[in-house]
Each structure stands twice: as C-alpha cells, then as structure tokens.
Amino acid sequence: xxxxxxxxxxxxxxxxxxxxxxxxxxxxxxxxxxxxxxxxxxxxxxxxxxxxxxxxxxxx
Numbered sequence: 681x682x683x684x685x686x687x688x689x690x691x692x693x694x695x696x697x698x699x700x701x702x703x704x705x706x707x708x709x710x711x712x713x714x715x716x717x718x719x720x721x722x723x724x725x726x727x728x729x730x731x732x733x734x735x736x737x738x739x740x
Contacts, residue, residue: 712728712731
C-alpha cells in the first residue's frame with residue numbers, strides 16, 4: 681500500500697476539493713404558467729406551488 685512521504689497541507693487539500701462545492705442550479709417548470717423556477721419553490725410569476733394557488737401575485 682502506498683504511503684505519502686509528507687503531510688498534505690491544508691491549502692493543498694482545500695484547493696483539490698474546491699470543485700466539489702460548486703453545484704448546478706436545478707430549474708423546474710411551473711405546472712401552471714410553465715415559467716422556469718427553482719425546484720420546490722413557489723412560482724414568482726403566478727404564485728402557484730404543486731398545482732395549487734398559494735400566494736396572490738399583484739400586478740406590478
């Protein structure tokens with residue numbers, strides 16, 4: 681079994697793992713108005729969530 685000769689520094693270890701923190705945003709389609717919204721969130725266009733009206737959206 682291979683054994684490292686020297687301890688890996690905290691900076692080198694964190695730099696190697698830095699790409700693991702980046703996540704792609706998951707966008708879903710609203711079932712009511714078909715707008716792109718983050719998954720499991722209330723739609724900001726129509727105020728629907730899971731096919732039900734949750735929030736009334738006023739005219740801007």
